[in-house]
Structures are given as C-alpha cells and as structure tokens.
Amino acid sequence: MRFAARVDVRLRPGIADPEGATIARALPALGFDDVREMQVGRCFRFEIDAVDEAVARQRAGALAQRLLANPVIEQSELELTALAPAGGRP
C-alpha cells in the first residue's frame, strides 16, 4: 500500500521563534490586528510504501523523529492518508 504523509514540524513551547515574532509584529500594519499566536514551522509531504497503516505510521514517525525534526527544539505531528492503488484498478 502507499500512503501520503504530511509531517508538521514546529518549535516546542518555550523555544524562541524569532520568525513568528517578526511576522506577528508586521501584522497590525497590514490590518491583521486580530491575529494571535503566530508560529512558524515547516511542513514535509511525501509518500511511503508499507504493508499497512501501522507500519507506515511507524516508519514515517521514525523519519520525522530522526531527521525531519530535532526533538531538542522541535515537535512533529504526522498525518497519513491511504492512496488509491495506481491505475485505479479495483
């Protein structure tokens, strides 16, 4: 099976986010004075082959933990979606 994975990486609470703070400071001048809690992170999208969803989750989670995020400063969230088989065969 093939799964679409989306890993959302953001800084842990308590770690300074100077990019988020800079954007937040610019918002009132643009008329967005109603925006709160601006945070900057990264989003990774990829596809992964696995025999089932549990294995895909385990592998993609390991990738997120070992490489995509630095657990010292970042936390990650994984979303998986099963993809339809190629060619649309039944």
Added chain:
Amino acid sequence: MSTRVGVVVFPGTNCEHDVATALERAGAAASLVWHTEERLEGFDAVVLPGGFAHGDYLRPGAIARFSPVMGAVALFASGGGPVLGICNGFQVLTEVGLLPGALVKNRGLRFLCAPTRLRVASARSVLTGGVEPGAELQIPVNHFSGSYVCDGRTLAQLRDTDSVVLRYVENPNGSIDDIAGITNAQGNVVGLMPHPERASDHLLGSTDGLLLLRSMVAAAAGVRAA
C-alpha cells in the same frame, strides 16, 4: 613528530583551509579529511570546521550527521580523542548528540559577522585547558543560527559540571546564559560558535584564537603520549 589533526570537510564546508593554516600556526600538522572517510586512525585530534555542510538544508548539521565520517568521529570522541566543532561544526556536534542542546536562529534574525568578546568560563576542556578562567578573548562570530538553546535541566547540568567553557561578554545572538561554547562530561569534545582560526594573526585584529587552538594541540599531544 608533530601532532596530527584531521580537519573534516563536508560538501559546503568553507573554513577548512583557514582552520588548517591556524592549526599549523598552533604547532600541529593538519590534513583535510573528506566526509566519506570511515576511519580517523592516525589523528590525534579532529576538527569540524565552519561552513554550510550539505548546504545546511533542513537544519544546520542535520544532514551532516549522516555522513559516513560521523561514525568515526563518535568513535574517536568515545576513545577520549579531542574533537572540536567550530560554528557549523558545533551545530553538527549537537545534531549528532555528541554535545547537548541545539543552535537556533539568532535573536533579531540577523546574520552576524563581527568581532566578539568572550570570557573563558572554564578551563575544563581540551580547548580552554591552556587559558585562565576569567580571561577575555576577542574572536569573531559569523553565523545566522548561533543562538544556543537547551532545556532547564540540561542547562543546570552544564553549569553543575562546569561544562560551559566560553561566554559572550555582550550576548550578540540571544544564546541562553550567554553561552558561546560548551564541552562534554569528559572535556574532550568542545563546540563553539566563534571562529578561533579567524583570530590567529595580527593582520586579523587578534591572535586570541591561537591560545585556544594551542591548548587543543597540547591536549592532543598529551592524549597521544598517554
């Protein structure tokens, strides 16, 4: 025979020649080591110099951590050999877990390239063993992600074990506790954001970096003799 120092070169490293020249000035024989090397036998110390290893893609040091040479660096460090990470090299050492914490974007989001004043906080490391605690050194920084962070427990541990080796006199980047350089429990692995090789000649405005590099070369000679 002089002390042999391996200077590791990743794709994107750019301070290797400056570091090698400064090390030779500090009395060592320096050779460049390509990142695909899996062995570091024959070296008395290893330096990971500054630059942009693997383009700094993802995070500084994140990809370099998986270069074949890093297994050998970890082995070398576990055997007590002096390992020094300068700037990007410091970032690599934290990513690979040889030093705690992480380096994040500077407070103010500016790339900093300027002389900084440093205070030696501890002589308990191969890099600072030859300088007096409290001494002030002038050594430049050149980084975008040089703000040192770690959790409270790690910071307490760093302080309790006398592992903060260098502090900024005037914090340029927002590093926690003004930290410019740290060492591990054994004192043989050291990382710092300032560039000692850029303070190794009067023409560069300071020779204070040589004091640090000479300490490391002397420590390396001591390990070899032991």
